Amino acid sequence: MSGSKAQIVGVGESKYARWGKIGDVTEHALACQAIQRAVEDAGLSMDDVDGLASFAEDRNEAVFIGAELGIPRLRFGNMVWMPGGGGGCAAVANAAMAVEAGQAEVVVVYRSLCQGQFFRFGSPGMDTSGAAEPEAPTVKQADSLMIASIGFVMPYGMLMAAAAYALPTRRHMHLYGTTGDQLGMLAVTFREHASRNPRAVMGGRPMTLDDYRASPMIADPHRLFDCCLESDGACAVVVTTPERARDLAKQPVEILASEQGAPKGYGFGTFSNANVPDELYATGANEEMANRLWGKAGIGPNDVDVAQLYDHFTGCVLMQLEDYGFCKRGEGGPFIESGALSWHGGSLPTNTHGGSLSEAYIHGLNHVVEGVRSLRGESTSPVENAEVCLVTSAACVPSSAVLLGRK
Amino acid sequence: MSGSKAQIVGVGESKYARWGKIGDVTEHALACQAIQRAVEDAGLSMDDVDGLASFAEDRNEAVFIGAELGIPRLRFGNMVWMPGGGGGCAAVANAAMAVEAGQAEVVVVYRSLCQGQFFRFGSPGMDTSGAAEPEAPTVKQADSLMIASIGFVMPYGMLMAAAAYALPTRRHMHLYGTTGDQLGMLAVTFREHASRNPRAVMGGRPMTLDDYRASPMIADPHRLFDCCLESDGACAVVVTTPERARDLAKQPVEILASEQGAPKGYGFGTFSNANVPDELYATGANEEMANRLWGKAGIGPNDVDVAQLYDHFTGCVLMQLEDYGFCKRGEGGPFIESGALSWHGGSLPTNTHGGSLSEAYIHGLNHVVEGVRSLRGESTSPVENAEVCLVTSAACVPSSAVLLGRK
Numbered sequence: 001m002s003g004s005k006a007q008i009v010g011v012g013e014s015k016y017a018r019w020g021k022i023g024d025v026t027e028h029a030l031a032c033q034a035i036q037r038a039v040e041d042a043g044l045s046m047d048d049v050d051g052l053a054s055f056a057e058d059r060n061e062a063v064f065i066g067a068e069l070g071i072p073r074l075r076f077g078n079m080v081w082m083p084g085g086g087g088g089c090a091a092v093a094n095a096a097m098a099v100e101a102g103q104a105e106v107v108v109v110y111r112s113l114c115q116g117q118f119f120r121f122g123s124p125g126m127d128t129s130g131a132a133e134p135e136a137p138t139v140k141q142a143d144s145l146m147i148a149s150i151g152f153v154m155p156y157g158m159l160m161a162a163a164a165y166a167l168p169t170r171r172h173m174h175l176y177g178t179t180g181d182q183l184g185m186l187a188v189t190f191r192e193h194a195s196r197n198p199r200a201v202m203g204g205r206p207m208t209l210d211d212y213r214a215s216p217m218i219a220d221p222h223r224l225f226d227c228c229l230e231s232d233g234a235c236a237v238v239v240t241t242p243e244r245a246r247d248l249a250k251q252p253v254e255i256l257a258s259e260q261g262a263p264k265g266y267g268f269g270t271f272s273n274a275n276v277p278d279e280l281y282a283t284g285a286n287e288e289m290a291n292r293l294w295g296k297a298g299i300g301p302n303d304v305d306v307a308q309l310y311d312h313f314t315g316c317v318l319m320q321l322e323d324y325g326f327c328k329r330g331e332g333g334p335f336i337e338s339g340a341l342s343w344h345g346g347s348l349p350t351n352t353h354g355g356s357l358s359e360a361y362i363h364g365l366n367h368v369v370e371g372v373r374s375l376r377g378e379s380t381s382p383v384e385n386a387e388v389c390l391v392t393s394a395a396c397v398p399s400s401a402v403l404l405g406r407k
Numbered sequence: 408m409s410g411s412k413a414q415i416v417g418v419g420e421s422k423y424a425r426w427g428k429i430g431d432v433t434e435h436a437l438a439c440q441a442i443q444r445a446v447e448d449a450g451l452s453m454d455d456v457d458g459l460a461s462f463a464e465d466r467n468e469a470v471f472i473g474a475e476l477g478i479p480r481l482r483f484g485n486m487v488w489m490p491g492g493g494g495g496c497a498a499v500a501n502a503a504m505a506v507e508a509g510q511a512e513v514v515v516v517y518r519s520l521c522q523g524q525f526f527r528f529g530s531p532g533m534d535t536s537g538a539a540e541p542e543a544p545t546v547k548q549a550d551s552l553m554i555a556s557i558g559f560v561m562p563y564g565m566l567m568a569a570a571a572y573a574l575p576t577r578r579h580m581h582l583y584g585t586t587g588d589q590l591g592m593l594a595v596t597f598r599e600h601a602s603r604n605p606r607a608v609m610g611g612r613p614m615t616l617d618d619y620r621a622s623p624m625i626a627d628p629h630r631l632f633d634c635c636l637e638s639d640g641a642c643a644v645v646v647t648t649p650e651r652a653r654d655l656a657k658q659p660v661e662i663l664a665s666e667q668g669a670p671k672g673y674g675f676g677t678f679s680n681a682n683v684p685d686e687l688y689a690t691g692a693n694e695e696m697a698n699r700l701w702g703k704a705g706i707g708p709n710d711v712d713v714a715q716l717y718d719h720f721t722g723c724v725l726m727q728l729e730d731y732g733f734c735k736r737g738e739g740g741p742f743i744e745s746g747a748l749s750w751h752g753g754s755l756p757t758n759t760h761g762g763s764l765s766e767a768y769i770h771g772l773n774h775v776v777e778g779v780r781s782l783r784g785e786s787t788s789p790v791e792n793a794e795v796c797l798v799t800s801a802a803c804v805p806s807s808a809v810l811l812g813r814k
Contacts, residue, residue: 054488062488063669063805073695074669077805078501079488081461081469082481094485097504102703103667260510262470262481288480296509398470398481 006096007245007252008404010042010238011369016201016360020116022232030234031060031112032068038108038236043249049238051076051107053095055087055393056363060112076104082262085312086394088364089402093258095239105241111365112234161312162227163219165396169315170221172282176330180221182337183314184212187225187357189341190311194354196343197380201229202358226314228356235366253372256388256405257297261289262398283329284319284395294325297403301325304403305386306374307348308367311355316395321348324390324401343381349374352381364393368402375406413503414652414659415811417449417645418776423608423767427523429639438467438519439475441641445515449645450656456645458483458514460502462494462800463770467519483511489669492719493801495771496809500665502646512648518772519641568719569634570626575803576722577628579689583737587628589744590721591619594632594764596748597718601761603750604787608636609765633721635763642773660779663795663812664704668696669805690736691726691802701732704810708732711810712793713781714755715774718762723802728755731797731808750788756781759788771800775809782813 014030014037015022022030039046049071052062062077076098080087088111095107158164172178191207194200207225215224245252263285264277276285294300301324311317318332326348327335341350353359353370360366371391373379392401421437421444422429429437446453456478459469469484483505487494495518502514565571579585598614601607614632622631652659670692671684683692701707708731718724725739733755734742748757760766760777767773778798780786799808 052488061490063490066669067671070671072671074489074805075667075696075699077488077497077667077669079486081459081484081486083468083470090484093510094501097508097510101504101507103500103504103665258510260482260484262473262484264477264479289482292482398484 004100004242006099006239006255007242008092008237008255008372009240009245009248009250009252010038010040010044011236011372012037012041013199013235013362013366013369014233016199016231016233016362018201019230019232022114022116027112027114027117027234028060028064028068030114030232031065031110034112034234034236035065035069035108035110038238041250042238044106044238046070047072048106049108050074051078051095051098051104053078053091053107053109054111055080055091056083056085056111058111059118076107080400082260082398084394084397085310085363086397086399088368088393088400089258089391090260090393090400091365092237092239092255092368092402093260093400096255096258099239099241105244107239108236109239109365110234110236111363113362114232115230116232160219162222165313165316166219166222168282168319168396169313172315172319173221175282176333178318178333180223181209181213182333183221183226183318184209186314186317186336186341187212190351190355191358193343193352193381194358197353197359200354200359201231202354221315222313225357228312228361229358231360231362233360233362235362235369237365237368237372251376251406253375254405254407256299256403257293258400258402259289259293259296260400261286263288282319284316284323284399286320286323286392286395286399286401289399289401290324293401293403299388299403304348304388304390306352306383307350307390308352308355308371308374308392309350309390310364310367310392310394311351311357312394314357317350320392320395323395324392343383349381349383352379352383367391367393371404375404411507411649413506413646413662414649415499415644415662415779416647416652416655416657416659417445417447417451418643418779419444419448420606420642420769420773420776421640423606423638423640423769425608426637426639429521429523434519434521434524434641435467435471435475437521437639437641438472438517441519441643442472442476442515442517445643445645448657451513451645453477454479455513456515457481458485458502458505458511460485460498460514460516461518462487462498463490463492463518465518466525483514487807489667489805491801491804492717492770493804493806495775495800495807496665496798497667497800497807498772499644499646499662499775499809500667500807503662503665506646506648512651514646515643516646516772517641517643518770520769521639522637523639567626569629572720572723572803573626573629575689575726576720579722579726580628582689583740585725585740587630588616588620589740590628590633590725591616593721593724593743593748594619597758597762598765600750600759600788601765604760604766607761607766608638609761628722629720632764635719635768636765638767638769640767640769642769642776644772644775644779658783658813660782661812661814663706663810664700665807665809666696666700666703667805667807668693670695689726691723691730691806693727693730693799693802693806693808696806696808697731700808700810706795706810711755711795711797713759713790713796714757715759715762715778715781715796715798716757717771717774717799717801718758718764719801721764724757727799727802730802731799750790756788756790759786759790774798774800778811782811
């Protein structure tokens with residue numbers, strides 16, 4: 001592990017809440033709160049910050065946040081330019097590049113959302129229900145193009161992400177004998193992790209496999225508890241140089257390697273499945289990117305002590321376990337069944353915060369926050385002596401990943 | 408000059424036209440055309456491209472362009488996250504970082520706009536005149552915030568960029584005795600360069616200082632010919648590693664250094680002048696960023712052979728000449744009057760393509776294209792043996808700049 005890599009030195013978040021239930025606070029204020037807490041966690045002040053980065057078309061623009069927080073000068077304002085939630089790790093990678101290239105010294109990556117005040121992320125159309133300003137246009141051209149592309153499948157009932165991602169999951173079940181109970185065990189494991197995490201929206205709501213089985217079917221094979229939450233809240237991560245990291249408040253976590261990828265035919269995601277090559281269909285389409293990531297870091301899946309995997313839907317985690325080589329293709333189901341993902345003695349403790357299924361759906365940037373905490377020994381579901389953590393953003397669409405390391 | 412820096416190896420553009428006059432072609436198609444030409448200019452194929460970058464909320468998203476052009480895999484999709492036209496050079500800088508950090512190998516930076524089909528860039532409100540889909544929402548939340556911030560000054564007549572930028576220019580005149588004729592000479596010089604450039608929208612329309620003096624006053628001291636064009640068109644720039652650059656079609660141009668900056672109080676630009684510190688008021692607010700740029704490259708203004716300076720308004724070029732140290736503060740007027748900016752014997756040939764005032768307003772990415780051509784000896788207003796070119800994006804708002812070098 002090289003010592004010249006960018007480091008994560010601070011993490012923070014606002015309160016997380018069910019979407020629309022965050023209370024009388026703006027998305028902008030939540031962003032500021034998360035940034036302030038992350039900067040404070042690092043032992044830095046706003047005067048030190050000279051870069052801001054985000055993804056998924058965050059509405060809280062860098063220059064406005066900079067003005068609000070009194071950041072003296074911005075040298076880097078950066079947005080991942082891929083649709084959807086696949087950009088969380090890429091935004092961290094962009095921050096890392098900036099500090100490694102000397103374009104900035106302290107970059108804060110953040111994601112803030114009050115979906116109740118705007119529209120829900122996975123909505124296929126414009127939804128102004130509960131909008132603070134119902135007349136305000138909330139869908140821009142890029143979204144319109146995305147909507148246009150799914151216009152071909154919507155008449156057949158593909159009205160939401162839960163339906164789109166159901167198809168490759170169902171195919172995985174068909175090809176490999178994966179069962180609903182295996183998906184359910186994954187959801188139960190993450191809920192158990194959430195029960196130990198005071199930040200988790202679903203913290204006070206324990207779940208058994210029977211609860212899972214009894215939950216309503218949303219889009220076969222997706223039951224309610226296969227689907228991530230829809231949340232309001234914000235979180236932030238502070239990235240800086242190894243030199244600056246050396247004498248800050250917390251033990252720095254190194255960004256060992258990062259990769260981003262949108263394989264051919266996956267530009268539009270599974271929303272237009274016709275584009276997706278057959279060999280990628282029942283996968284998260286991340287295998288090639290994963291191999292680049294391992295190659296870059298000079299380590300492999302066996303070196304990973306803890307993982308925070310993007311969990312918009314249970315099946316997408318299952319497919320990522322195979323893409324990243326934690327088990328063979330088709331063996332994700334039995335791997336989950338073995339208890340591998342549990343913080344308590346599992347071989348690959350995963351989503352120790354509860355994930356998007358049970359902590360909050362902050363479009364996966366909360367997975368980076370938890371990745372840092374798990375290496376610092378600050379997780380509420382700690383993994384002893386964890387030195388390497390894999391964090392991923394999305395599957396089945398343009399995705400990204402980072403490998404984090406503790407010295 | 409180090410040999411490890413990213414290189415620009417290809418440039419290209421679509422036809423440029425007056426806004427709304429590009430004809431029966433979409434913005435998306437223009438983007439593809441410019442990218443194809445730039446990739447071809449480099450002697451590369453679409454299979455080589457693995458990154459796409461842009462700025463100013465380009466509507467033609469990376470994954471859609473990638474799908475359209477058959478790019479096999481995207482490893483980098485990146486958007487400068489600063490409002491307005493100040494991101495052209497920053498987008499090139501982001502591409503450079505990506506290839507230098509090994510996040511991608513061949514990144515195409517592009518900007519495409521059919522303002523006639525959407526809305527004009529500088530409009531303070533939503534303008535759907537001439538829109539292809541008048542019902543389509545074209546203003547998103549960030550723009551709404553920008554609009555909200557200028558809502559305080561709009562009632563007083565500050566309805567457009569030409570008015571906002573008039574204020575610091577008028578103050579410059581008051582402080583330093585700068586004259587309208589000096590601004591006019593700058594416009595005439597750029598028009599003369601355009602007259603030699605077959606791509607220039609204003610190529611066939613010569614202009615004298617008398618024509619300038621007779622042009623209508625838009626917002627004192629801005630006459631019509633102090634204001635940039637509003638154009639439709641697209642251009643693109645291909646960035647790669649020095650290794651890949653070595654045996655491509657054209658002589659590579661090295662990205663010596665880049666910087667980006669939004670000084671405190673300039674988050675909102677001059678649209679809300681109350682925020683701007685007095686000492687920055689009659690400047691382009693770029694002096695600090697310029698000094699970082701010179702420091703990083705280890706060269707100074709005297710080493711620059713040719714400059715392509717963002718020219719949304721004449722006064723902003725004048726102020727940049729001072730910010731970047733080509734002349735002392737307050738001496739921009741006499742510097743222009745000396746003929747310094749002319750390709751024909753001037754000490755600092757500037758905007759050899761005609762600039763945004765007379766070639767086209769592709770939000771300054773065409774300045775990077777011309778910067779490359781001027782170092783390759785391909786400019787239609789060539790500067791003999793030019794080795795170093797400064798390209799800037801914007802002034803008086805969040806800005807960026809790159810120094811380009813030929814070995």
